[in-house]
Amino acid sequence: MKKILIIISLFLPNLISSQIIVNENGREEPSVEMITQVKLLAQFIERFNYKKTFDNKNIDSLFRGKIDRKTYIKLLFNRLDKRLINSDSIPTDYSILRDEFIEEVCKQKKQMYIGKYTNKLFAYADCEVIYKGKLNKATLILQRKVNEKNVMFWKIINVKANFLEIPKVKNNKIVHIPPNSHETNFMSLLRIFQKPKFEKVFDFEKIDILSIFAFEIYKKNLKFKYVTKVKYEILDIKNWIISIEEFSRNDINSGWLISNVKRI
């Protein structure tokens, strides 16, 4: 904590105080915690790419002289992660991995950045839904898509919803579409669909939870309520997965921070 404060005080020397200052516009001057907080994912990317200062100005030589990129990225890690506490004196596996990550990202002449138009950005949105009148939890997995004209949009690419099930199919010799059915315009379906276990004739391996989820929304059996938590994964840094979560706390290390890095 002391180390972080020293680093930040290099840049924000006038703000390390708990006094409330009101400026000429009648607005309160923000506290140092408010300034250093990573407010949005967009701001996280700007800081990770060493483009913007804590107070959102372009990084210049003066800033570079005080805080280098390695230190700046280190500040984007959740410092209250159990794997990082006291790791300055006693390194842990995770703190070593973090340092390797930072070294690779900031390698001289081969610096790595998160692309402004990357589609290697995924969001995991925990949400609450009402399914057939009952409250349930689901996680939507979304990917940011970017077309050739840099037009961006999110797409739901998968969903985790334990309350939905893909019908279990066992080999059933009784309910099946006979091999010659095509010759008679599949008339046998008329009879098969009257049978109690008609679903066995569907190739459910091709139907995933995402299709069922979309279909249940379409049929109005499933009503989306709201998202309770969002987590991001960025795969734009070669060989690494960066997980980002929101840490809402009154601390100089808060907001959207790295909760995990993983080598792939």
Place this chain on the structure above:
Amino acid sequence: MEKNISKLQCKKFGNLKITKFVIILSFLCAFSIENLNAQNKNLNVVEEFELTDEELKAFKQTTRDKISELETCIKIIGDKKYSSIKKKKSIETALKLFIPDAKMQVSSLRNGRVSVNTFPMETYFMRLKSLPYSKVKISFYDLAYISDFQKGADGKYYATAFIFQKFEGFYGDNLSYEDKTQKTIDITLELREDPFFKKKRWVILLGDVKVTETKK
């Protein structure tokens, strides 16, 4: 009689056709990727209206002004010293800053569980107007953050603004309640036709707002 039968047949056939059409259309709408691509292609019609980085920068400043306008409105709506008429006018002004169906979603963490409440924007302002305190002070911090605009598939540009708000509610001179919240606001930059001049111009509108309580 024959006419009636043919009419009936036509109707039946028509109904069947409609039913079939509805089913096909529904499935196409729900699952067809081709349909979505086609939709995107249609939406790309507006791509001729490409804004330059400089223009987008200028709109970022305009967004800052809009946010400032919203902050002023919120202060007036909450402040007990203003008349009901002035507050009503401020609500009208504030609502004009937003897209028509904008929502305010307030989330808070209670006993480890996230509780989320969503209100139409007008309801939020009405509640703010009639809070049961004798004095209300709302202040904002000099720290509005606005992200860069990004182009969406519908030809509009999208950004996000972030502001800190401090709320203090008093009974007499005693501070009864205070909180600090963060407001994350959707911003849309879209081309709209001016009803008077019949000319298209870019308009900034505020959208849904996510409110998060700051832990003390």
